[in-house]
Amino acid sequence: MYCTRKVADDLIWVGADDRRLAMFEGVYSVPRGVSYNSYLLLDEKTVVFDTVDHAVEKTFLENVEHGLNGRTLDYLVVQHMEPDHSATIRTLLMLYPEAEVVCSKKTEGMLRQFFGDAVKMNIKVVGEGDTLKTGKHEFTFLAAPMVHWPEVIVTYDLTTKTLFSADAFGTFGALNGALFADEVDFFRDYLDEARRYYTNIVGKYGVQVQALLKKAATVEIKTICPLHGFVWRENIGAYLEKYQKWSLYEPEVNGVMIAYASVYGNTENAANILACRLRDKGIKTTMFDVSVAETSEVVAASFQYSHLVFAAPTYNGGIFIKMDEVLRDIEAHSLKNRTVAFMENGTWAVTCGKQMKEIFAGLKGMNIIEDTVTIKSALADGQEAQIEKLAEAIAETM
Numbered sequence: 515m516y517c518t519r520k521v522a523d524d525l526i527w528v529g530a531d532d533r534r535l536a537m538f539e540g541v542y543s544v545p546r547g548v549s550y551n552s553y554l555l556l557d558e559k560t561v562v563f564d565t566v567d568h569a570v571e572k573t574f575l576e577n578v579e580h581g582l583n584g585r586t587l588d589y590l591v592v593q594h595m596e597p598d599h600s601a602t603i604r605t606l607l608m609l610y611p612e613a614e615v616v617c618s619k620k621t622e623g624m625l626r627q628f629f630g631d632a633v634k635m636n637i638k639v640v641g642e643g644d645t646l647k648t649g650k651h652e653f654t655f656l657a658a659p660m661v662h663w664p665e666v667i668v669t670y671d672l673t674t675k676t677l678f679s680a681d682a683f684g685t686f687g688a689l690n691g692a693l694f695a696d697e698v699d700f701f702r703d704y705l706d707e708a709r710r711y712y713t714n715i716v717g718k719y720g721v722q723v724q725a726l727l728k729k730a731a732t733v734e735i736k737t738i739c740p741l742h743g744f745v746w747r748e749n750i751g752a753y754l755e756k757y758q759k760w761s762l763y764e765p766e767v768n769g770v771m772i773a774y775a776s777v778y779g780n781t782e783n784a785a786n787i788l789a790c791r792l793r794d795k796g797i798k799t800t801m802f803d804v805s806v807a808e809t810s811e812v813v814a815a816s817f818q819y820s821h822l823v824f825a826a827p828t829y830n831g832g833i834f835i836k837m838d839e840v841l842r843d844i845e846a847h848s849l850k851n852r853t854v855a856f857m858e859n860g861t862w863a864v865t866c867g868k869q870m871k872e873i874f875a876g877l878k879g880m881n882i883i884e885d886t887v888t889i890k891s892a893l894a895d896g897q898e899a900q901i902e903k904l905a906e907a908i909a910e911t912m
């Protein structure tokens with residue numbers, strides 16, 4: 515049975531929630547589920563904007579069929595070829611073979627890569643600024659390369675001032691019946707998931723997101739229809755401000771994120787003492803044990819906080835594996851402009867502080883605090899003073 519909601523009188527959300535997916539993109543847990551959004555326009559011509567993941571194909575096809583109500587599908591706009599949005603293209607085109615596929619030149623190549631030549635596609639390639647008139651509505655297309663694949667376009671409805679934003683402005687989390695961000699307390703209940711989504715998925719491409727935001731700033735936007743999460747029609751500015759900060763790598767919290775690893779508890783003990791000394795100075799702290807925390811959460815928090823401390827044991831001559839994974843992921847996301855400090859532990863040859871530092875030395879704008887605390891198995895008498903010194907060094911840079 516179809517399950518749809520109206521974005522406007524002639525625009526229907528024909529997507530679906532998936533609450534069974536264990537790992538989004540094989541990496542990110544989605545305990546609150548995820549939505550795959552697709553939109554159907556019923557103008558003189560009919561248009562579907564992107565499709566959905568295989569997991570929700572049945573509902574999507576029923577939704578489109580119900581929305582069309584016997585009409586034919588004239589256009590399928592493909593903004594992004596990642597399979598969570600494109601997997602259902604083949605089936606949709608088999609059902610509506612007359613539909614013209616509107617996409618970028620790069621998408622045309624990717625369609626062939628993913629689907630081969632088996633499905634006949636009537637493709638209309640569009641470039642930056644090209645327009646498509648469907649009756650009452652007129653659309654223009656903007657290139658958004660690397661937000662977050664190279665082929666991405668976003669679509670702006672000149673008539674209603676609606677931005678179909680592809681993966682930009684998305685969030686993890688099923689919609690649970692709500693479609694609009696103003697139907698939930700987004701900034702209280704979903705901002706953390708939106709940050710985790712942004713930082714992990716497009717966080718590396720701040721420059722490209724900035725380019726898209728600059729283009730978006732030249733037009734009035736009344737509604738944003740992303741491919742995951744809620745549709746925005748109120749308080750859009752507040753969400754744009756978050757994107758502005760995230761894409762400029764500006765921290766949201768002047769405070770310290772402490773991420774630690776600890777096999778036997780001694781590094782954890784040092785990390786806890788540091789957190790207490792920082793709080794004594796009135797500094798905000800948050801902590802993660804990287805053995806149990808999701809790496810994507812630590813990456814998101816490293817974008818959120820101004821100061822980062824990493825504490826880990828030496829492990830087979832290197833960095834403890836779970837910490838290594840976190841640090842490599844932060845490095846892969848090209849985080850910039852943070853103050854960073856380290857605590858290292860080891861029983862016979864303590865090397866991981868230097869190795870952790872080397873990772874950050876390769877990132878732009880990192881202020882590395884040199885007073886690494888070195889622990890030999892467990893904190894020795896008198897080492898409280900070293901931790902206090904590190905807390906003071908951090909406080910001086912706040």
Ligand SMILES: Cc1cc2nc3c(=O)[nH]c(=O)nc-3n(C[C@H](O)[C@H](O)[C@H](O)COP(=O)(O)O)c2cc1C
Binds near residue numbers: 830832861
């Ligand atoms: C598999 C394994 C490999 C280790 N490799 C090293 C090493 O290369 N160098 C070293 O100094 N200590 C090494 N250690 C010891 C730990 O780093 C050390 O005991 C540290 O104090 C543990 O801190 P924790 O109490 O926070 O777990 C290793 C421990 C384990 C379990």
